Amino acid sequence: MSSNNGSKKDVLLEVKGLKMYFPITKGIIIQKKIADVKAVDGISFNIKHGETLGLVGESGCGKSTTGRAILQLYRPTAGSVRFEGKELTEMKGETLRRQRREMQMIFQDPYASLNPRLTVGNIVGEPLEVHKLASGKERQERVQELLKLVGLNPYFVNRYPHEFSGGQRQRIGIARSLAVNPKFIVADEPISALDVSIQAQIVNLLEDLQANLGLTYLFIAHDLSMVRHISDRIAVMYLGKLVELTDHITLYEDPLHPYTQALLSAVPIPDPYIEEKRQRIVLEGDVPSPTNPPSGCNFRTRCPRVMDICAEKDPEWKNMGTPENEHWVACHLY
Amino acid sequence: MAALLEVKGLKTQFFTQDGVVHAVNGISYKLNEGETLAIVGESGSGKSVGVMSLIRLIPQPPGKIVAGEVWFDGRDLMTLTDDEVRQVRGNRIAMIFQDPMTSLNPVLTIGQQIMEALQLHLGMDKSQARQRAIELLEMVGIPGAASRLDSYPHQYSGGMRQRVMIAMGLSCNPQLLIADEPTTALDVTIQAQIVDLVLQLRDQLGMAIIWITHDLGVVAGLAERVIVMYAGYIVEEAEVHELYEEPHHPYTLGLLRSVPRLDMGKSKRLIPIDGLPPDLIDLPPGCPFAPRCQYRTEKCTQETPPLEATSPTRRVACWNWETMVADIKEGGIYV
Numbered sequence: 001m002s003s004n005n006g007s008k009k010d011v012l013l014e015v016k017g018l019k020m021y022f023p024i025t026k027g028i029i030i031q032k033k034i035a036d037v038k039a040v041d042g043i044s045f046n047i048k049h050g051e052t053l054g055l056v057g058e059s060g061c062g063k064s065t066t067g068r069a070i071l072q073l074y075r076p077t078a079g080s081v082r083f084e085g086k087e088l089t090e091m092k093g094e095t096l097r098r099q100r101r102e103m104q105m106i107f108q109d110p111y112a113s114l115n116p117r118l119t120v121g122n123i124v125g126e127p128l129e130v131h132k133l134a135s136g137k138e139r140q141e142r143v144q145e146l147l148k149l150v151g152l153n154p155y156f157v158n159r160y161p162h163e164f165s166g167g168q169r170q171r172i173g174i175a176r177s178l179a180v181n182p183k184f185i186v187a188d189e190p191i192s193a194l195d196v197s198i199q200a201q202i203v204n205l206l207e208d209l210q211a212n213l214g215l216t217y218l219f220i221a222h223d224l225s226m227v228r229h230i231s232d233r234i235a236v237m238y239l240g241k242l243v244e245l246t247d248h249i250t251l252y253e254d255p256l257h258p259y260t261q262a263l264l265s266a267v268p269i270p271d272p273y274i275e276e277k278r279q280r281i282v283l284e285g286d287v288p289s290p291t292n293p294p295s296g297c298n299f300r301t302r303c304p305r306v307m308d309i310c311a312e313k314d315p316e317w318k319n320m321g322t323p324e325n326e327h328w329v330a331c332h333l334y
Numbered sequence: 335m336a337a338l339l340e341v342k343g344l345k346t347q348f349f350t351q352d353g354v355v356h357a358v359n360g361i362s363y364k365l366n367e368g369e370t371l372a373i374v375g376e377s378g379s380g381k382s383v384g385v386m387s388l389i390r391l392i393p394q395p396p397g398k399i400v401a402g403e404v405w406f407d408g409r410d411l412m413t414l415t416d417d418e419v420r421q422v423r424g425n426r427i428a429m430i431f432q433d434p435m436t437s438l439n440p441v442l443t444i445g446q447q448i449m450e451a452l453q454l455h456l457g458m459d460k461s462q463a464r465q466r467a468i469e470l471l472e473m474v475g476i477p478g479a480a481s482r483l484d485s486y487p488h489q490y491s492g493g494m495r496q497r498v499m500i501a502m503g504l505s506c507n508p509q510l511l512i513a514d515e516p517t518t519a520l521d522v523t524i525q526a527q528i529v530d531l532v533l534q535l536r537d538q539l540g541m542a543i544i545w546i547t548h549d550l551g552v553v554a555g556l557a558e559r560v561i562v563m564y565a566g567y568i569v570e571e572a573e574v575h576e577l578y579e580e581p582h583h584p585y586t587l588g589l590l591r592s593v594p595r596l597d598m599g600k601s602k603r604l605i606p607i608d609g610l611p612p613d614l615i616d617l618p619p620g621c622p623f624a625p626r627c628q629y630r631t632e633k634c635t636q637e638t639p640p641l642e643a644t645s646p647t648r649r650v651a652c653w654n655w656e657t658m659v660a661d662i663k664e665g666g667i668y669v
Contacts, residue, residue, distance in 0.1 A: 200591075226594055272554045
């Protein structure tokens with residue numbers, strides 16, 4: 001691995017001040033914008049070659065929107081997304097399509113993300129056709145190779161999605177995303193819809209593929225234990241903003257942000273003795289609406305350590321660690 | 335403690351076009367008054383159908399409870415008329431479900447839905463029921479209960495809706511609360527709120543709880559006793575500490591090993607359970623877990639192991655559990 005060390009430090013993807021607002025409109029013929037859903041509200045981070053960045057947060061915090069905005073499936077409202085130095089937000093048409101070969105997505109719901117009328121061969125082979133990478137016999141061979149790679153029988157090419165279980169469908173989705181030989185994959189809750197005993201199979205597959213193909217992942221999930229298992233670094237998101245970002249060990253051993261602390265303490269641990277002794281930080285109330293987020297710090301309405309300044313000023317996104325071991329946090333306590 | 339509920343040989347099947355689905359294959363267990371029992375299993379393990387059968391909430395057809403007795407309060411619920419069951423259901427036995435959005439009626443106010451059960455089961459008049467509904471909402475921690483009574487379900491968040499479901503469940507002071515994956519659709523911070531609330535209400539009201547879930551983490555902080563189900567069978571039953579310290583069934587061990595634990599460092603590699611759960615229409619002969627089991631011997635594929643007591647508090651259905659336990663003693667659960 002020593003030869004990889006040099007390239008491993010290189011930044012593959014750089015996100016700066018990314019904002020994704022969805023307009024709320026009024027009126028039928030003449031539509032007037034009356035407000036914005038601030039799904040992602042100015043976030044910055046980068047992902048290095050060959051690493052897995054975990055993005056965690058509760059439903060509605062904007063983590064999936066972030067993944068989609070990075071891949072330009074939504075066009076960001078503001079901010080910059082640089083992939084190997086190239087600005088993605090300015091790309092259009094054919095240039096963008098060609099760029100998409102390098103970055104693919106794995107979706108959450110293995111039932112909704114596969115076209116029920118296409119055979120597995122056509123589903124996995126479609127990206128090859130779209131990007132004009134292979135056709136005819138060559139395409140067929142490549143599809144069989146991909147199916148083998150994700151642990152499916154290559155003779156399944158003529159079957160339809162309904163003939164497969166959830167875990168097998170997720171493997172088909174993974175094979176499709178790998179068809180164009182991408183460098184970077186956004187995995188949007190790839191295991192949430194699967195049974196516990198199947199989740200581990202898919203996670204192991206993703207880890208093997210990363211080791212063998214040198215992939216870089218943005219792993220989006222709400223399950224903190226699984227994120228910790230798979231990620232090198234973890235970013236915690238709350239109501240459209242990042243609250244904390246550091247490596248997987250520091251985040252769990254020394255979480256700084258009160259939200260991260262609460263989130264970690266809410267994750268149940270399968271050991272009754274530990275559960276009896278644990279002090280849980282139970283957050284009051286619900287996540288506010290992203291249409292009208294609180295002034296100052298987003299989290300102040302539920303924060304157990306709220307201060308006066310939290311309502312007035314947006315906390316700064318700052319590095320509390322060292323330049324080598326970064327520990328980013330946005331909180332007035334620090 | 336006296337047994338509140340005793341289930342004997344319960345068997346539920348669904349008669350579909352493709353064949354007979356063997357959802358629950360003869361399960362027996364007891365529940366004491368005030369006890370919290372967790373039933374753990376994956377989708378298709380029969381955990382929900384098994385419990386819905388207790389209160390005869392199985393759609394018939396295609397479903398049918400083909401055998402079994404369910405003794406509750408000195409009566410066999412299987413022999414009661416529909417009217418008599420309705421008197422028990424929602425009154426002595428209450429339920430909360432997984433999805434609080436689809437289990438509330440979107441066109442009725444929250445107040446109307448809570449008051450309905452009060453008027454029906456307890457014979458309250460409208461103003462009494464309204465007063466009680468406010469008390470119930472306050473009890474489950476909904477701020478400004480009196481004014482929120484006239485709101486509709488869509489005006490509540492997911493966690494609040496689950497609180498409303500709990501308020502409705504508790505409205506008639508049940509002896510038994512059945513919770514079918516009540517926190518699965520919720521975020522972890524909200525899940526922690528709901529689990530805390532249910533435990534606090536249990537201590538306050540002294541009801542027994544059957545909590546159905548697939549999450550072994552939630553179970554650890556909540557249950558006194560655990561039943562593990564697989565393919566419509568109970569494969570293991572144990573007191574909660576015993577189960578996590580030393581599982582006796584290979585499936586339980588597989589479940590524990592296949593999820594990463596937050597309190598353990600970045601573990602090397604997860605150990606998944608190979609293969610898929612069996613088709614309930616065409617169950618293999620012998621032990622249903624045998625095709626996926628690392629402790630499988632020839633006997634396992636021929637004879638179904640009975641659920642036998644291995645200690646006064648434990649039962650397990652496995653021919654080779656002693657081999658497995660010896661392995662755990664040597665190498666630990668998490669290898």
